[in-house]
Each structure stands twice: as structure tokens, then as C-alpha cells.
Amino acid sequence: MVTSKLAEPTLLSDQVYFTLREAVVNGELPAGYRLRVRDIAEQVGTSVLPVREAIRRLEEAGLAERVPHKGAVVKGLTLAELIHVYDVRRLLEIEAAQLGAQRITPDDCEKMQAEYDLMRAAIDEGRVVAYLDHDEAMLTILYAAAANPVLLQTIRTLWIHCRAYKIVGANGTLDTAVDDSLWRYQRDLVAAASKNDVAAAAAVNDASLVDATDRIKALLAAQTTAL
CATH class of the missing domain: 1.20.120.530 (GntR ligand-binding domain-like)
Structure with a gap:
């Protein structure tokens, strides 16, 4: 479950990104966890647009990946x-x-x-x-x-x-x-x-x-x- 407390950065997309990133790197969101945009938006109290941007940045950082029929998930370990x-x-x-x-x-x-x-x-x-x-x-x-x-x-x-x-x-x-x-x-x-x-x-x-x-x-x- 994603924590509802957002981090400090000014832009809303930054807040969502750093919140998700912290949850991933600390193991709160394990490998394979599905990053459902609407669910996350509801948990952190934002619209879906900042969440989509945050997930895109997680993919760029190598912390998430796209899986067929699942969408974005926390990247697994290989x-x-x-x-x-x-x-x-x-x-x-x-x-x-x-x-x-x-x-x-x-x-x-x-x-x-x-x-x-x-x-x-x-x-x-x-x-x-x-x-x-x-x-x-x-x-x-x-x-x-x-x-x-x-x-x-x-x-x-x-x-x-x-x-x-x-x-x-x-x-x-x-x-x-x-x-x-x-x-x-x-x-x-x-x-x-x-x-x-x-x-x-x-x-x-x-x-x-x-x-x-x-x-x-x-x-x-x-x-x-x-x-």
C-alpha cells in the first residue's frame, strides 16, 4: 500500500514520484506490484495525470517496467x-x-x-x-x-x-x-x-x-x- 503522506518537492508530479520511489526502494512496494494509476491517485489524493507522469519517471529510472496485460509494475530482480x-x-x-x-x-x-x-x-x-x-x-x-x-x-x-x-x-x-x-x-x-x-x-x-x-x-x- 502506498503511503498517503507526500514528500516535500514543490511540483505535484515530483511529490508523487518521490513518494512512489521511496516506497519501491524501501521494499514497501515489492517486485511485480501493479502500479494501478487510479488506485494510486486515490491513495495519495491527486488526479491521475501526476501519477501517470510519476510512473513514467519510475520506468526511466529502471524501477518499473511495462508488462503485457498488466501495465506498469515494480521491476523484478534478475x-x-x-x-x-x-x-x-x-x-x-x-x-x-x-x-x-x-x-x-x-x-x-x-x-x-x-x-x-x-x-x-x-x-x-x-x-x-x-x-x-x-x-x-x-x-x-x-x-x-x-x-x-x-x-x-x-x-x-x-x-x-x-x-x-x-x-x-x-x-x-x-x-x-x-x-x-x-x-x-x-x-x-x-x-x-x-x-x-x-x-x-x-x-x-x-x-x-x-x-x-x-x-x-x-x-x-x-x-x-x-x-
């Missing part, structure tokens, strides 16, 4: 897309980690540590969306230190695009009590940043994204087998 998206993330985020580790300040390292602590608390409490939010906030601090806003914005767009994959990976890993892969790499990344260790930061990011790809790939395969 192994091919997972590999493609995470390959691009590795290219960009290794570079961002290197540049950020070189330039980051002690004050920003403290902010990274604070986000890491909040992330660990979210893991302990099983709050997957909060875990992902704090993980991305921690990485944003490091990547922003690279002083390349285009690089940072491109990475954040990819995060939105692959949030559903991240949710699958985090949920599946939380079920394994002995698995430390949700926090071990972030701990090591904070340590590398604090030492301005460019090589270590790049290596940690590379290992983290390879591990995430493998874990999510296995979980998707298990889900497919179970169907």
Missing part, C-alpha cells in the same frame, strides 16, 4: 541486472574510495564512525532499511571527500537502482547469525579512511562489492529454485 549493476558499482566506488580516502578529514572520519555505529545498532535490531540508510550515509561521507559531485551523484543513482537487491542481500544475511559480512567491510573501510590508506580503502570496497554480488546471486538462485 541475475543479469545484478551482475551489470554491481560491476559498474565496483568501477565507480573503488575510484570514489581511493579519492575520498586520500582527502578525507579527521572530522569526517568521526562522522563515518557515527554512521557505522548506527548501522551496527540497526543490524542488531533487524531493521534492514535503516541498516542500508546508515551504510549509504557512511559511504556518502567518504565519497563526498573525493570532491567529485558527478561521481557521487552517479553512485547514489545506482544505489537507488539496486536498493531492491540490497534488501534481498541484507534480509538473507541477517538470518545467518554468524555472518559478519554486513558490517566487517564497513569497519575496515572506516579504519582505512582514518589512516588515509588509499590502497586499503580500494581493496575493502572491491572485496565488499564482490561479496555482496555473490551473496545476492545465491539468494536469488535459491528463491528461483523455491518457486
Whole structure:
């Protein structure tokens, strides 16, 4: 169910788009969910025109797709897309980690540590969306230190695009009590940043994204087998 509380942007179509996008990336609207224009318009309290525009923008962002006899639905998860998206993330985020580790300040390292602590608390409490939010906030601090806003914005767009994959990976890993892969790499990344260790930061990011790809790939395969 789409939340009825609209976000802050001024234009009505922007409000509807950001509301729907948040519901998709946070898992409130799962893969395959039918985006019925009139139903959504009634839920958010608008006419159908802003909803149609918002759904079109979701399709452009790769978060929705057209399915015969169903119309627009929240995009499903595929192994091919997972590999493609995470390959691009590795290219960009290794570079961002290197540049950020070189330039980051002690004050920003403290902010990274604070986000890491909040992330660990979210893991302990099983709050997957909060875990992902704090993980991305921690990485944003490091990547922003690279002083390349285009690089940072491109990475954040990819995060939105692959949030559903991240949710699958985090949920599946939380079920394994002995698995430390949700926090071990972030701990090591904070340590590398604090030492301005460019090589270590790049290596940690590379290992983290390879591990995430493998874990999510296995979980998707298990889900497919179970169907």
C-alpha cells in the first residue's frame, strides 16, 4: 500500500514520484506490484495525470517496467541486472574510495564512525532499511571527500537502482547469525579512511562489492529454485 503522506518537492508530479520511489526502494512496494494509476491517485489524493507522469519517471529510472496485460509494475530482480549493476558499482566506488580516502578529514572520519555505529545498532535490531540508510550515509561521507559531485551523484543513482537487491542481500544475511559480512567491510573501510590508506580503502570496497554480488546471486538462485 502506498503511503498517503507526500514528500516535500514543490511540483505535484515530483511529490508523487518521490513518494512512489521511496516506497519501491524501501521494499514497501515489492517486485511485480501493479502500479494501478487510479488506485494510486486515490491513495495519495491527486488526479491521475501526476501519477501517470510519476510512473513514467519510475520506468526511466529502471524501477518499473511495462508488462503485457498488466501495465506498469515494480521491476523484478534478475541475475543479469545484478551482475551489470554491481560491476559498474565496483568501477565507480573503488575510484570514489581511493579519492575520498586520500582527502578525507579527521572530522569526517568521526562522522563515518557515527554512521557505522548506527548501522551496527540497526543490524542488531533487524531493521534492514535503516541498516542500508546508515551504510549509504557512511559511504556518502567518504565519497563526498573525493570532491567529485558527478561521481557521487552517479553512485547514489545506482544505489537507488539496486536498493531492491540490497534488501534481498541484507534480509538473507541477517538470518545467518554468524555472518559478519554486513558490517566487517564497513569497519575496515572506516579504519582505512582514518589512516588515509588509499590502497586499503580500494581493496575493502572491491572485496565488499564482490561479496555482496555473490551473496545476492545465491539468494536469488535459491528463491528461483523455491518457486
